[in-house]
Amino acid sequence: xxxxKVNNGPKILVFSTEKISxxxxxxxxxxxxxxxxxxxxxxxxxxxxxxxxWILRALxxxxxxxxxxxxxxxxxxxxxxxxxxxxxxxxxxxxxxSRGMDPARLxxxxxxxxxxxxxxxxxxxFTEYLKNHSKN
Amino acid sequence: MKENRIGVYICHCxxxxxxxxxxxxxxxxxxNDEGIALSKTTIFACADSNQKEMVEDIKEQxxxxxxxxSCSPKLHLLTFRSVSERAGLNKYNYVHxxxxxxVSWAHSDDKIGATEKAIQIVKAAIAKVKLAxxxxxxxxxxxxxxxxxxAGIAGMRAAIELADAGSNVILLEREFxxxxxxxxxxxxxxxxETGKELITRLYNEVMSHENVTLYTGAELVETSxxxxxFKIKIKVTPRYINSHCAKGELQKAIDVCPVKVxxxxxxxxxxxxxxxxxxxxxxxxxxxxxxxxxxxxxxxxKVCSSIDFSQKExxxxxxxxxxLVATGFDPYEPEVGEFGYKxxxxxxxxxxxxxIVHYAKDKLLYKGKLVRNIAxxxxxxxxxxxxxxxxxxxxxxTSNIYAAITAKKQFGNINNFHFNRGIRTYGKQELLYDESxxxxxxxxxxxxxxxxxxxxxxxxxxxxxxxxxxxxxxxxVEADLVVLVTGMVPRKDNSIEKxxxxxxxxxxxxxxxxxxxxxxxxxxxxxxxxxxxQGPKNIMESMNSALAAATKSFSLVDSGELAHEPIVAIVNxxxxxxxxxxxxxxxxxAIQMIEYNGKSIAEINNxxxxxxxMCIPVCPTNALDLTSFTDKEIFSMIDAIANHS
Numbered sequence: 081x082x083x084x085k086v087n088n089g090p091k092i093l094v095f096s097t098e099k100i101s102x103x104x105x106x107x108x109x110x111x112x113x114x115x116x117x118x119x120x121x122x123x124x125x126x127x128x129x130x131x132x133x134w135i136l137r138a139l140x141x142x143x144x145x146x147x148x149x150x151x152x153x154x155x156x157x158x159x160x161x162x163x164x165x166x167x168x169x170x171x172x173x174x175x176x177x178s179r180g181m182d183p184a185r186l187x188x189x190x191x192x193x194x195x196x197x198x199x200x201x202x203x204x205x206f207t208e209y210l211k212n213h214s215k216n
Numbered sequence: 217m218k219e220n221r222i223g224v225y226i227c228h229c230x231x232x233x234x235x236x237x238x239x240x241x242x243x244x245x246x247x248n249d250e251g252i253a254l255s256k257t258t259i260f261a262c263a264d265s266n267q268k269e270m271v272e273d274i275k276e277q278x279x280x281x282x283x284x285x286s287c288s289p290k291l292h293l294l295t296f297r298s299v300s301e302r303a304g305l306n307k308y309n310y311v312h313x314x315x316x317x318x319v320s321w322a323h324s325d326d327k328i329g330a331t332e333k334a335i336q337i338v339k340a341a342i343a344k345v346k347l348a349x350x351x352x353x354x355x356x357x358x359x360x361x362x363x364x365x366x367a368g369i370a371g372m373r374a375a376i377e378l379a380d381a382g383s384n385v386i387l388l389e390r391e392f393x394x395x396x397x398x399x400x401x402x403x404x405x406x407x408x409e410t411g412k413e414l415i416t417r418l419y420n421e422v423m424s425h426e427n428v429t430l431y432t433g434a435e436l437v438e439t440s441x442x443x444x445x446f447k448i449k450i451k452v453t454p455r456y457i458n459s460h461c462a463k464g465e466l467q468k469a470i471d472v473c474p475v476k477v478x479x480x481x482x483x484x485x486x487x488x489x490x491x492x493x494x495x496x497x498x499x500x501x502x503x504x505x506x507x508x509x510x511x512x513x514x515x516x517x518k519v520c521s522s523i524d525f526s527q528k529e530x531x532x533x534x535x536x537x538x539x540l541v542a543t544g545f546d547p548y549e550p551e552v553g554e555f556g557y558k559x560x561x562x563x564x565x566x567x568x569x570x571x572i573v574h575y576a577k578d579k580l581l582y583k584g585k586l587v588r589n590i591a592x593x594x595x596x597x598x599x600x601x602x603x604x605x606x607x608x609x610x611x612x613x614t615s616n617i618y619a620a621i622t623a624k625k626q627f628g629n630i631n632n633f634h635f636n637r638g639i640r641t642y643g644k645q646e647l648l649y650d651e652s653x654x655x656x657x658x659x660x661x662x663x664x665x666x667x668x669x670x671x672x673x674x675x676x677x678x679x680x681x682x683x684x685x686x687x688x689x690x691x692x693v694e695a696d697l698v699v700l701v702t703g704m705v706p707r708k709d710n711s712i713e714k715x716x717x718x719x720x721x722x723x724x725x726x727x728x729x730x731x732x733x734x735x736x737x738x739x740x741x742x743x744x745x746x747x748x749x750q751g752p753k754n755i756m757e758s759m760n761s762a763l764a765a766a767t768k769s770f771s772l773v774d775s776g777e778l779a780h781e782p783i784v785a786i787v788n789x790x791x792x793x794x795x796x797x798x799x800x801x802x803x804x805x806a807i808q809m810i811e812y813n814g815k816s817i818a819e820i821n822n823x824x825x826x827x828x829x830m831c832i833p834v835c836p837t838n839a840l841d842l843t844s845f846t847d848k849e850i851f852s853m854i855d856a857i858a859n860h861s
Contacts, residue, residue, distance in 0.1 A: 093854065099739045103719070106288045109317035117329030120336060120857050121318055123289075124845055125783065128801075129829025133838070134850050141858035156717050156740055157828035158803035168833050193719035193727065193739060 089118040090144035090210035092203060095130050096121045099156055101149035101191035101199070108196035115200045116207050119147075127151050127188075128164035132172040135186060139176070144210045145185045147203060152190025162190065182213060220251030220346050223279040224338065225270065227261035227286035229316055236320040238331045242285065245335040251346055253277050261286045267299050274303035281305075281345035285313035285338045290729060306350030308782070308844065313341035336857045343852035351843065353779035356823045358444035358537040360384065360776065362769045365436060365712055368396020369755060370747025370762040371542035372418040377766040378540075379427035383773055386534055387422065388434045388450060392504040393494055394419055396544045397748075400481060400567065402574050404755065405618040405648055412497070414755075419499045431532070432500060436539075439715060442826055443742025444537050444778040454527030456505040457491075462521065466503055469520035477509045483547075483568040486575070491516055491523075537773030538742045540765050541726065543712055545748040548597025548605070548702040555593050555700055556670035562677050563670060563698040565596075566616055573623050580627040582697050588629055591679040591695035592616055593668055594636040598703030598752075601664045607723050609703025609752040614645040616701045617652045624655060632657040633693045635668040635681055661685050670698055704752040716743050725751040736765040744769050783827030783843050785820045791839035792817040798831035798840060807831060 096102050102123055108115065124130060127150040135146045148169060155161030165188060173183035187206050191199050226242050228234035239257045247255035254277055258266045261284050273279065282305065284296045289312040297307035315334040323330035360383050364375045367389035375387045393399065394415065401411030422428050431452050438449035457466070475490035490510040493503040505516075505523070517523045547567045550557040557563050562582055564572065572582060580587040594616070598609040613636070620632040634657060641649040653659070660683045662668060668681040680692040706724045713720065718738050721727040726745045729737045736744045746765035747758040772778060785798075785807075794816040799807040806825040807818050818839075832840040841847060 091858070093857065100719075102288075103290065103739065105322075106290065106314070106317035109319075109321035112321055112324055114325045115322060117319070117323040117326055117333040120333065120340075121314075122340070122850065122853055122857075124829065125842070126828040126830060129832055129842060129845065131833045131838075131847070131850075133847065134854065137851055138854045138858065141854055143854075143858055154717055154719070157826060158830060160803070161830075164801070164830060194722060 089116045090207050091142065092116075092119045092145045092147055092206060092210070093138045093143045094119060094121040094147045094149055094203070095127065095134070096123050096149040096191070097127050097151050098123050098125055100151045100154050100193050101127075101195070103193040104191050104195045104199050105149065107194065108200050111196055113196055113200045115203045118207070119203045126155060126157050126161065128155070128158070128161050128168065130165070130168055132168060132175060135172050136175065139181065139185060145187065145206055147206055148186070148188040149191040149199060150188050152192065154190075154192050184209065184213070219280065221253040221278055221280045222251050222342055222345055223253055223270070223273055223277065223282045224255040224342065225261050225266070225282070225284045225286075226255070226257045226315075226338070227284065228257065228259045229286060229320075230260065233286070233316050233320040236324045236327050236330045237315060237334045238327070241331050242315075242334050242338055246338055246342060249339070249342065252342070253279055262292050262295055267295070270296075270299050271303040274300065274305050279305060281309045281311070281348060283311050283313055283338065283341045283345050285315045285334065285341065287316040288314050288318070291733060308351040309345065309348050311341045311345040311348060313337050340853040340856040343856040344849050347846070347849050347852055348844070351782040354782050354784065354822050355777045355779050356444050358773050358776060358778045359535045360773045361386065361534070361536040362538045362540055362773060363388065363436065363446070363448055363534070363536040364540045364542060366390075366396065366542040366544055366747070366749070367394040367422075367430060367432070368542060368544045368747065369398045369414060369418065370544070370758045371396070371540070372415070372422050373759055374540050374542060374746055374762040374766040374769075375428050376418065376421045376425065377763055378770055379425045381766075381770050381774070383427065383770055385428045386448075386450070386536060387428055387430045388436060389430070389432045390435050392433045392455060393498050393500065394422075394430070394432065395499070397547075398755065399494065399498070400483075400571070402570060403618070403622060405614060406644055412495075416499065433504070436712060436715060437531075439539070441535075443772060444780075446536050446539060446742065448534055448536060448539075450532045450534070452530045452532060454529065455502060456507070456523065456525055456527050457502055457520075458522040458524050459502055460522070465520040465522060469516035469523060470503060472515040472519055474513060474515060475509050475511060477506070482571045482575075483565065485564075485568050485571055537778075538744065538769035539716065540744045540746060540769045541712060541716065541718065541749055542746040542762060542765070543707055543710070543749040545704040545752070546707050548609075548705045550596055550700055550702065555596060555668075556672070556677070556698060557700060560670060560672050560677055560698070562696065563700065565700045565702045566612065566619065567702070569697070569699045570619055573619065573626065576627070578627075580623060580630065585696065587696040589631045589633065589693060589695050590620065590623065590697045590699060591633045591635060591670075591693050592620060592699045592701055593670070593679070594634065594639075594701045595664075596700040596702045597705065599637065599664065604724070605703065605705065607752065608640060610640070610757075611752060611754040612701045612703050613640045614648060614754065616699070617641060617648045617657075620657060621648065621652050621655065624657075633679070633695070634659045635679060636661055637663060659685065660691060704748055707749070716740060718743060718745070721751070723751060725749065736761055736768050742769075742772055781827060783845070784822050784825040785827070785829065785831050786841045786843060786846075787818050787820060788839045788841070789813070789817050791837045792835075793837055793839075794818055795836060797834045797836065801831045801834045803828070803830060
């Protein structure tokens, strides 16, 4: 857009899930629970389907942080979802460490279908963290 | 490579989007991008006129893909997919961008930021649609059967409707008797039928229908599979009484049982035995032995040959295409001390009051004392200022005024004092309010910040209020009985919620996908909800939702096959070395090993793959992708958002 970048805050990519965390993020909007407009969402069917290479791609392309709005125990597909997503996150963090990146630029929290307020709280505090920690 | 001719529509949504997002700026930001054949703003993208225009555009401009940036895809993804289909474009060449819930509303405090974000979200959708492949739905066979959970009024009505339409119905009731909460109601307004009459009528229809199988004392304990073919396991607890027994013996067995426990059917105002039925003509007309309280003293066995303690719990397995949940509500139980509940003797709840009236004969007595002055305190457990129940329970004003009128008509000499916060007898129910006023009932009003008080003064129970209707004057009533008009709360034991993973709303009742547009569907495909498990409803409203849920469930199971989203895992045979990790990660056993070109690789069973994608990140050689969520598509979206500034 002409006129340059308007949103200067840390850019966060949220991987959200169609059935569980998307409704919560939608409801945050419905309730006008404001959060920074530098938070963008890409929806996937399940948080256990997120590939580490997607997370790394986002960080490499200029996102300051990646937030995984996980299905947690509400996952409609499997009870092991929390563990599975946790493994994806820890594996990715290991890769980030080996590349000299701050692993705290990746954050995960279970966001249930009505967890609008926790979602907003998480992305606000994550934004604050990223603001205070320069990229490495 | 195909030539991209993308059409982009940016919706104002009246002003819901355009009040906060500069939609023209969004249009201008994308209209000159590569592959964009047209870019438009529209006041309402979902309006019929715009849909027609889109169909014409797709045909005339020979569009290869379409993006609509509007509300959440939960509302209109299917609408615009259908528009694409009507224009001859594969519906998977349509991509939805959510710029209302996740942009204009979420950032209504930052119009510049919201516009900037909207542009990037639309660019990401365009990037995705450019790579989108046309797909055909995967059809799977469906079982023409529905499990209806809860044989209350909503569940039975839904079961009959489904059975009439030709589906097999498994009707499950956790209690040993059918009817749910309505069985506990006597006369119902405005028809003057009793709750028992209504449920008897429904029960007779249920039992005479060959397509319905009713299980009482039955709970759903396990489910697997998904819409079209759920495998369910039902635990059936025995009644410990054989169904064919000599006349009169059962009553003798009840009479000799020495155990006495509070009778929950009567909200604990009476006792029952360990062998019991809630009322003599109740359905099924066979008592049950409550093993939690039975002492196995053997007295009943001596007088009744039908007692059979050898009966065992059964597990029944079945397959159904859809699950309809109608598990009802609990009445709100006031806190100890709330308006004198359980601390002042003559304070009862509305459900208890109804049972007291039911059992009273010529005179209205409570604990042996004659009742003349009754004080009703409204909105107890509803419309709470500080508590969790912010909602109005909808039925209680009407139900209480009706109970008050009934008591007055039945016993005479009754003075009704209604301590309310504004009466909500909406619709036809307003006639009751009118009747009660004409009969001389006194209405006193206050607001939530200054509720009435209930005190025990010299052995008398006194209710005081600063009555808004008489200019805030302090008025008091010496009440023989105080009735707390309690509302509805979700069932305390809601194990079905965890089992089926049904989301709950802020009110803790089950949540529909959209209260107006998809009011009986849940985000769990194939699971519908009806009646008061979804939120406070009166009987008429419960019936409406039961019929809607039955229709929705029927539409899923009737055709014999169901078109699934063609979102499935895809194997790249060149990269796959079949290490088995994907198969272990799959919750649906949808991955098998096959031999292909002289090596072992994974193969996806498209009819059992649910498209969750759990297998794809575990592959060490990145040989797996998910349709519509391929690396290419995700990367293109990430790049579009990241690089645009």
